Amino acid sequence: MRLGLFLPISLLCITIAAGPAAAQEGGAPMLSALDKTALPGVMAKAVDGFIIPGYRNLSRATASLAATSAALCAEPSEAALQASRSAFAEVVQTWSQIEIIRLGPALEQNRFERFLFYPDRKSTGLKQVQAILAKSDESATDVERLRAKSVAVQGLGALEYVLHGKGADGLAGKGAGFRCRYGHAIAGNLEAIAGELRAAWEKPDGIQAAWKAPGPDNPLFRDNKEAATELLGVLIHSVEMVKDQRLRTFYAGTISGKPGKDNPKLAIYWRSNQTMPSISANFRGLQTFFETSGMQQLLPADSRSIAASVKFLLKTLTSAADRIDGPIDAALGDDERRAVLGFIALNTADLLDRLNRDFGGAIGLGAGFSFADGD
Known part of the structure; x- marks a missing residue:
């Protein structure tokens, strides 16, 4: 360079x-004035041209991640591990484009923090992830039970440690069953959250309707x-x-x-x-x-x-x-x-x-x- x-x-x-x-x-x-006639069209294009396609892309990327993690657990190998790491990188980059929409459905039910817990300044989340791995806590291998745990152990940060942290290379061998199952549960959780975000924005009478028609009866924009x-x-x-x-x-x-x-x-x-x-x-x-x-x-x-x-x-x-x-x-x-x-x-x-x-x-x-x- x-x-x-x-x-x-x-x-x-x-x-x-x-x-x-x-x-x-x-x-x-x-000084200038806001072009009020242009605003509804701009809001609509933001929804239809960026937000909804962004969440659809995220949904596809997380589905691919869940599939590659399942394949890794079923038949561990170096190639399968690299495929999971590549799928993780794709989710990171897809999420990083749409994470700028930190409002509405992303804030409901702690979806944003459950998808990405960051920054973790005191390594609180890291310690929790390490504890799950050390104890082989099987409750963390079930998506529904994982969703009830700390936001720090169910998102991208936790999965990054599973795939790239200390001991991660063992995922390519037969002895990493629990670690792989935990990673697969995280991937399933990410897929579920992405699906919820996509569905919330695709709903015709939901938040997209509020974005497209500001007015006195609008619950978001008067x-x-x-x-x-x-x-x-x-x-x-x-x-x-x-x-x-x-x-x-x-x-x-x-x-x-x-x-x-x-x-x-x-x-x-x-x-x-x-x-x-x-x-x-x-x-x-x-x-x-x-x-x-x-x-x-x-x-x-x-x-x-x-x-x-x-x-x-x-x-x-x-x-x-x-x-x-x-x-x-x-x-x-x-x-x-x-x-x-x-x-x-x-x-x-x-x-x-x-x-x-x-x-x-x-x-x-x-x-x-x-x-x-x-x-």
Whole structure:
């Protein structure tokens, strides 16, 4: 990898981000009004073009994972183990695109935390998973009984440890029956949750109906401003999540290049080397959500440049994340890849400001309003 490929892009990102902000005098938001006629169509395209297809993809990926884990348990082999690990990676990347929809059905019945318990700062979940494996707790091999246990032992983090943690290579042999059955139960649980999420959004008179028709009788969005706030909030809270919960947990670098203390083992999916593929998928999901929904249509004509720069930043961040492969501790120890991480951190913060201040301000949500602070 050549660092020179990134420096001009970084400067270009900074220049683009500074453009519309410079048009604001004294920090006052650029004024414009939300295009209310465009909003219902944008909301509908977000549902039909991104959310429902995203959950359908997740449902297919988890079904494949459940099938490969069943095959591994039936006939253990190195090939079967690698197939299960590949299916796990596919679920991680599929989930990482749709996990930006952290609302509605995803929050009901703790579905989000049951699918992915992260961050696990005190290793509480890890200890619980290790205890299940040490005790060969058979109740964890039944999907229904597993669902009643801690959220930390039934999702992607738990399955990653089963497939990639200490002792995981034994899954290729005949002596790993319990570990494999536990992993298969987790896969079945993930498939069930994905199916529930898909069904909730596919229901014609359910949440999709509320998204498509804001109004005084709508249980979620009484007016267009509330609907626009939710729509833009998906982007802002997701970018904030990547910045604070994904990058900052393991990368301690600064823009000046003076690193603090890195924590590679706090990185999400570090055991399976899916840290950066998942972050890339987060950015790709945001890019697809933004473009598929046609959010630029909410902007007045004189502010459309904001949408162009948001698209550019998302595409550039996705490409940058794709260039960091392998173990995350190795990337942190490599000057060139570390510089790319710094580039991603810098421009993720820039993107957050672009969405929160510039886009929000342009559609009338900027004055005294901060998505990032939850106001």
